[in-house]
Amino acid sequence: MTSTTVWLRRLWPAAALGAGTVVVGLGTATLVALQPPASPPPSRAVLALRSAHDDAARLAGLARAAGQPAAALVLDRQATVLAAAPGVATGSPSAGSPPSSSTASSSTTAARDLADGLSASVAARLGALADVDGPTSTVLASVAAAQSLQLDGITKATRQAPVPGASPTASASPMASASCAPSSASPGANSAGANPVGTGLATVARAEQASVYVLETALARTQAGSGEAAGRTAALDGHRKQLVEVATLATSLCTALPPQDPAFAVPADFAANPEPTVGAAAVSAEQAWAQLVGTLPPASRSGAATGLLAAARLAPDTVAPFPGIPAAAVPAS
Numbered sequence: 076m077t078s079t080t081v082w083l084r085r086l087w088p089a090a091a092l093g094a095g096t097v098v099v100g101l102g103t104a105t106l107v108a109l110q111p112p113a114s115p116p117p118s119r120a121v122l123a124l125r126s127a128h129d130d131a132a133r134l135a136g137l138a139r140a141a142g143q144p145a146a147a148l149v150l151d152r153q154a155t156v157l158a159a160a161p162g163v164a165t166g167s168p169s170a171g172s173p174p175s176s177s178t179a180s181s182s183t184t185a186a187r188d189l190a191d192g193l194s195a196s197v198a199a200r201l202g203a204l205a206d207v208d209g210p211t212s213t214v215l216a217s218v219a220a221a222q223s224l225q226l227d228g229i230t231k232a233t234r235q236a237p238v239p240g241a242s243p244t245a246s247a248s249p250m251a252s253a254s255c256a257p258s259s260a261s262p263g264a265n266s267a268g269a270n271p272v273g274t275g276l277a278t279v280a281r282a283e284q285a286s287v288y289v290l291e292t293a294l295a296r297t298q299a300g301s302g303e304a305a306g307r308t309a310a311l312d313g314h315r316k317q318l319v320e321v322a323t324l325a326t327s328l329c330t331a332l333p334p335q336d337p338a339f340a341v342p343a344d345f346a347a348n349p350e351p352t353v354g355a356a357a358v359s360a361e362q363a364w365a366q367l368v369g370t371l372p373p374a375s376r377s378g379a380a381t382g383l384l385a386a387a388r389l390a391p392d393t394v395a396p397f398p399g400i401p402a403a404a405v406p407a408s
Contacts, residue, residue, distance in 0.1 A: 117162055141186040
């Protein structure tokens with residue numbers, strides 16, 4: 076088991092297993108000094124995590140210079156956690172390193188640089204999804220989602236939109252496969268639940284269905300025309316779009332989703348206070364999308380990453396440094 080994979084397992088339980096061997100040479104009569112073997116080059120996962128760490132550390136300094144303390148906290152936390160991965164912090168700038176004097180001289184310039192930097196970092200994280208292992212892709216997609224949320228807030232607050240061409244492009248929904256012939260190996264091989272990919276898709280679908288159900292139920296008890304009704308209507312539309320996205324993903328992967336549950340259980344006090352249940356359902360969907368990123372084949376991960384970003388926008392906590400990854404799974408700093 077590589078040290079990087081051990082670290083990733085602490086962030087997400089679906090890490091791959093490996094093995095390592097330490098070879099010790101012994102002399103019989105005298106000790107022989109052996110030439111130490113050359114260190115193997117960093118894996119693609121380590122390089123991707125190192126790049127993510129360096130960007131987060133640099134952007135945290137820009138966020139402070141731009142007067143964006145909330146973004147700085149998120150980025151500092153990302154840099155700190157990513158630095159814990161073996162091989163990542165070596166030669167990397169420390170989290171919270173101060174920006175250059177030219178950057179600090181103008182908060183307006185810093186805000187523009189921060190927006191551009193966040194956009195470029197998100198694009199870099201998404202661009203690396205197909206080149207790394209599943210657990211690493213989950214972490215990178217989560218980092219990208221958190222930085223996208225910060226970019227949304229900074230753009231709205233400062234009106235400093237990224238320069239043209241720097242904005243991360245959302246992945247288009249995957250096209251359905253031209254041929255999805257049923258597997259001859261098993262009659263259920265193309266159904267959700269028959270394999271990890273199918274299970275992951277089914278989990279996302281059910282989580283989104285639960286969000287739709289509790290929002291519909293809550294909306295039926297909400298005063299029409301109120302701000303609360305408008306917020307719940309917007310969230311309901313968002314989760315319905317997520318259901319379309321996961322169905323499109325499943326079709327592209329030749330996987331049939333299970334039938335939708337007609338109803339979901341809600342707490343006894345749901346009518347009086349539906350918000351905790353609505354929020355919990357949104358968090359469950361966010362976590363399901365994050366896990367799906369690392370479960371899918373590399374070519375399909377960008378679609379799940381787009382779903383994770385949309386889920387993070389619908390979740391109650393929009394300042395989480397690792398959306399979709401439970402806080403208990405993130406190494407303490």
